[in-house]
Amino acid sequence: MPQSLPARTLILFGLVNLPLSMLMSPAAAILPNFYIEHTAVTLGMMATVTLVSRLFDGITDPVIGVLSDRLGSRKPLMLIGALVCALSVWQLFRPAPEAGLGYLLRWYLLLVLGWTLVEIPHSAMAAELSRDYQQRNRISMWRQILGFAGGVLFMASPMLLGQGRAFTPQVMAALAAFVALALPLTLVVMCWRVPEPRVHGQHRIRPGDMLQVFRTLPWLRHFLLTQVLFGLATGAVSALFVIYASQYLGLGDSIARIALPFSLAMALSMPLWLQLLRRVEKHRLWAVSAPGVMAVLLVIINIEPGPGALMPMTLAMILFGSMLGLASLVLPSMLGDLVDADLAHNGRDRAGILFAFQALVIKLNQGVGGAIGLSIPAWFGFSAEGALTDSAVTGLKLAFAGWPCLLLVPVMVLAWRYPLDRKTHAQLGATMAAQQTPES
Incomplete structure (x- = not known):
């Protein structure tokens, strides 16, 4: 039985994810409206920046994955990325009123680059801290919990700074200062206190x-297909959550009261999932969670609009958040197991490349899943400016629950049949141990 990694080591490693997590999803939710209100940037310019950044990701993510694997140490790229993030977030979150498309595009792409330089090597290093099937779940749990804490801190920052619920220029400047200081600091501490594992005898990465x-590595195709389908489903739900809750249920003034318990459920459910994962295979638990997500979505579309919808909607989103917490816990851990499979079968530690593909899938899923989810109600005549027709309500419900449930059915089957289980992983461990044993 491998020695358990100390919680202190896992916290110091995962703490990097707290400021790092404040740069992508939360920022993507807030920056468009902030720039439209406080700068010369228009909605069309924001759409252009979003499109260009996704194309930029398609080039930089795999390249950074290869560089991370070739260098022999993952820490130098992370330190460079932290400095790039510090510079770009300081500029991006503090724009002048006359800032336009060029300013936004320049600093946003630099932020995306810096984030990727930290995220991919950090994810790869998480997979290498332990080769144990169960220990990898603990590493993933601490990293994700601290990342969720960063997201909650970002969203709560206006209230913490006495600005009500508005992301004012003062709030954004404070967030810029926090991230610009915290990310390099946590990375320096991590590099100092967390030893980087060494992989012996691998072939040179090209x-x-x-x-x-x-x-x-054929198992990778199975894994990524399952994650793509799951991400498209949850991406549609995420894109429509505010619209569905405010436009149909009439809970526009209570979005924060629903979103905060949802975010907390994602984080607080992880220790409970970790205990269950001691007895249940990762992929089997993920498979069983798919019908759980489907049941929650079907409950939500049967909630009647009005003030009485707040409590059942909050409870349903807490359950949905706990299911996403499970996915956030097991997916990096399962991909880490694939790193071991690649090393055992092919003699290559390509963790950087594997996590680069996962990062790219996540980004594309957010965009494509959200776009599909938003387009379905539009086909049924939905418009936020007019009264809801019966057809528009039907479109909202199909997009929020029907389309995601359709995607989750194959997720359930594919996840259940995923071949890399605990027993197979133990066999891979024996193969790696034999490869690293010096010949007599």
């Missing part, structure tokens, strides 16, 4: 490995 890995 750019061709970006495509070769799909041929030499």
Whole structure:
């Protein structure tokens, strides 16, 4: 039985994710409206920046994954990325009133680059801190919990700074200062106190490995297909949550009262899932959670609009948040197991490449899943400016529950049949141990 990693080590490692998590999803939710209100940027300019940044990700994510694997140490890229993030967030969150498309595009792309330089090597290093099937769940749990804490802190910052609920220029400047200081500081502490594992005897990583890995590691295709379907489903729900709750249920003034318990449920459910994962396979628990998500969505679309909808909607989103907490816990852990499979079968530690593909899938899912989710109500005549027709309500419910449930059915089957279980992973461990044993 491998020695358990101390909680202190896991906290120091995962603490990097607290400021890092404040730079992507929360910022993506707030920055568009902030720039439209306080600068010369228009909605069309924001759409252009979003499109260009996704194309930029498609190039930089795999390249950074290869660099992370080739360098032999993952820490230098993270330190460079932290400095890039510090500079770009200081500029991006503190724009002048006359700032336009060029300013936003320049600093946003630099922020995306810095974030990727930290995120991909940090995720890869998380997979390498322990080769144990169960220990990897603990590493993932601490990293994700601290990341959720960063997201909650970001969203609560206006209230903490006495600005009510508004993300004013003062709030954004304070967030910029916090991230610009906290990210380099937590990374320096991590580099100092958390030893970086060394992988022995691996072949040199080359750019061709970006495509070769799909041929030499077939389980990766199974994993990514399952994650794509799951991400498209949850991406649609995330994109429509505020619209559904405010436009149909009439809870526009209570969004924060629903969103905070939802975020807390994602984080607080993880220790409970971790205990269950001691007895249940990761992929089997994820498979069983799919019908749980479907049941929650079907309950939500049967909630009657009005003030009485607040409590059942809050409870339903707490359950939904706990299911997303499970996915956030097991997906990095399952991909870490694939890193071991690649090392055992192919003699290559391509953790950076594997987590680069996962990062790209997550970003694309957020965009594509959200776009599909938003387009379905539009096909049924939904418009936020007019009264809701019966057809528009039908479109909202199909997009919020019907389309995601349709995607979750194959997720359930694919996740249940995922071949890399605890027993198979133990066999991989024996193979790696034999490869690293010096010949007599």
